[in-house]
Amino acid sequence: MKATLSLSWRLLRGGGRRGMLGTWLTFGAVAVSTALLLFAVAANFAFDARADRGAWRNPVAATSGAVAIEAVRNDYVRDRQITVVDLAALGANAPAPPGLPRFPAPGEAWLSPALAALAKELPADQLAARYPKVAGQIGDEGLVHSSELVAVVGHRPDAAAMTAPRSDDWVVGVAPTKVASLAGTPTQEAEAYQVLALIASVLMVVPLLVFGGAAARLTVARRDQRLAALRLIGATPGQVVTMTVAEAAIVAFAGALSGAILYGLAVPLLSRIQIGGGAWYLADLWPSPLVLAGVLVAVPLLVGLSAVAGLRRVVVSPLGVAKRETPPGLRFFRVVALLAVLAAVPMLSRGTSVGIIAVVIGLAFLCINLVGPWVVALIGRITAGSARRPARLLAGRRLVDDPRSAWRTVSGVALTGFVAGFLGLLSPGAFTPDPGPVQLRVAVPSGPVAAKVDEAKERLRKGGVTATVKAEKKLVVAALGAAVTPEAIDRARTALDGLTPGRTPTSEADDQHLGFQLLADVGAGTVVVLSVSFLVAIASSGITAASSVLDRRQTYALLRLAGTPLEVLDKARRAETLIPLTVMGGGAIAVGAFCAVPFMLGSMSVNGLITLTTCVVLGFAGVIGAGALSRPLLRAVTADPAPRPD
Structure with a gap:
């Protein structure tokens, strides 16, 4: 050994x-x-x-031994979400929330560093007045990320904010819940x-x-x-x-x-x-x-x-x-494996577990990689049979002789085509909030709405905000108009804060905030995934193209010795890359799009079409560029045409 x-x-x-x-x-x-x-x-x-x-922040109801009451609501400033956690201790043994040194006392507020900085930056009537008694800042262990806006507000157990009914919609917040600890569970978001x-x-x-x-x-x-x-x-x-x-x-x-x-x-x-x-x-x-x-x-x-x-x-x-x-030919079972995986894709539904979806996507990837050399060999036979020029004939014969090596050169871009096809159909369109009149709404679950309308008018007047206030069923609606400034909107939010205990004044755009953010993040994630895939594809194409020249240096030298011009060898080398890339790249995009069909939310968006087009252009450009980098290496290995032993 x-x-x-x-x-x-x-x-x-x-x-x-x-x-x-x-x-x-x-x-x-x-x-x-x-x-x-x-x-x-x-x-x-x-x-x-x-x-x-x-x-x-996503409390679990206590079955026994409750130590605190926890509720969550979403507030907004400058179109950014503020997560407000309302807490009330049920005894002296209430644990400190993550990021806080102790349980908040009634009336005091603890702000995240980003929210505290924003409260100092903006005028008090736009944000700081919502938290009149700030006791300190929340540590990193209580925050999802450093720029998150979070406020933890303490209350008495019998305070209206901790006893009044709230919506059970997780997008709006969490109703007051008696908890045995502040461990909670991950949110749906x-x-x-x-x-x-x-x-x-x-x-x-x-x-x-x-x-x-x-x-x-x-x-x-x-x-x-x-x-x-x-x-x-x-x-x-x-x-x-x-x-x-x-x-x-x-x-x-x-x-x-x-x-x-x-x-x-x-x-x-x-x-x-x-x-x-x-x-x-x-x-x-x-x-x-x-x-x-x-x-x-x-x-x-x-x-x-x-x-x-x-x-x-x-x-x-x-x-x-x-x-x-020449090694024996590849078996047709490779194509059968891919067809079997694709046959399982239409059976997927939105109720299928994410694990199964991930496995099917992974199998589709692997089957494309498995069937690639078989298709390349088929392409080589067609290319060689229809060749009318030496370069094309050489390319076809090389594809037939070693389809695995040719596939390795284009596999990176082909697999990236699968990613582009999959994400292209799932890419969200350009969703933007309705630019119509801004209306802040405050729910009034109990009591006379008319009294709250009068109180809202008085609050807005004192805050210097011009608005039309009216009642709509169990809502107080303050119409601010279409041309209102962000500063006026935040002053109105601050003025209406606390109008109904535990309720936050929100607009229609606020209710859609999480949806818009999720769609924007899907778009950003698409860019990240495709960027990584293209890095892999371009690196793969460049490295395998250079390696292929090294593998065949003796063959190239013998062809050069027999009188084959260097330009013909270079054209043949490019053709044996671009021909299978065109076929397999297009096929991989089609397979990716087919696998994405069960998860589509609607018709293909313009963003998705742009993504696909960009991927095709960048993929071909990357492979051509990577192949061009290996041209000096081809010239070097054929400079001395006398074959040498390895």
Whole structure:
């Protein structure tokens, strides 16, 4: 074993300048995959951390031993939501809320740092007057993110704010609830973000895993030739496998470690991404030591297994590898597997668990990767059969001879096409609030509404706000007009604050605030997922294109020696990339769109069409650009056409 590992290290170091270039390509591919994989994994833990910190605001009713009464309502300032938590102690043993040193006393308020800063910035009649007795600020452990606006207000248990009925609609708030602790459960809003994060992670992780596995197959022809030669001179299959695993694991571990460092350097920039109304705490985006260790072990293991999976020909028929025999054709069962997964997609409904949805999406990804080489081989036969020029004939024959290698060059963009097709149908349209007259409404669940109308008029008059106030059923409605300024709206909110205990003056746009925010975040998440996918696709195309040139350097040299112009070789190289990319990219987009149909909320939006168009343009541009970068390498490997032994 020691001798085998020593030989592996010598072969790795003694591969020559071009051999080391292949090693560096693998190193780069693994580093990029690891960094982006850590981001995809950490995003889920980040949303979980947010959900845990905000869970205390979603009270669980006590079955016995209640220690406090908790209620939640949403207020607004400058079109930003303020989460107001009303608390009342039922005894001396009421626990301190997260982020507070003690339970709030009746009448006092504790504000988040962002809300406290805003209260100092704005005139008192627009915000600060709503919280006349501020006792301190809420710590980070009680906040979802640093820019969140939160107020914790203390009351007596018999105060009207803690006894008056409120709406049970989670968008508006939570009715007064007797609780045994302030632990709570994640809100429906937090759970929605967790579901979206899981789906987004699947859309990012599967291409990353495919890319990481493909990294092990870079410069595969050079390695196969070398290992086949060792088999022919007496190396056992076990020794060949051990050398392959050792070589792949060494490079992969170094790449994974570098990728983790790269991700750590990028965390401060990633934390600035605005999701859910604010940026992120750095600790949220940094995975735990256990997760980090798992990724650093899993990535080299995946690369090692992928490398071993390609050794079947070397172990079974080393003479065939040495003679460069064409491997047997691919089986049609690959297409059957994809069709079987697609047949299951229409059976999905909105009631299906998110886990099943994620699994189906992942299987669709993997089946596209499985069927890709089969389709590329078919494309190669059609291309070669219809060729009228040497470059096209060479491209077709190359696709038939090694469809797996050709697929690795375009697989990144093809899988990104699946992501674009899936998200393109789900991308929200441009939703904006109705710019009509602003009307603030305050519910009056009990008592005469007329008296509240008169009180509202007096409050608005003293606040210097011009408004038409009237009663509509159990509502006091203050019409401020269409041209009213944000300052006047906030003065009206402050003036009407407390008109009905436990009720907040809100407009129609306020009631839709969470919906607009969620749709905006879906759009931002789409951009993030597609950006990650394109980074993978472009890196994959560039690395595999260069690796392909290195793998075939002897073939290119022999063709050049036979008189083939360099321009013909370059055209053939471009054609064997662009032809399958056009077919497989379009097919992957169609499959992604098909998988998204069960989750569509309506017809395809303009934003979705723009997303798809942008993806197609950027995908082709990225592959063409990546391929152009390998042209100097092609010129270099054919500069000396005399074939040399590896």
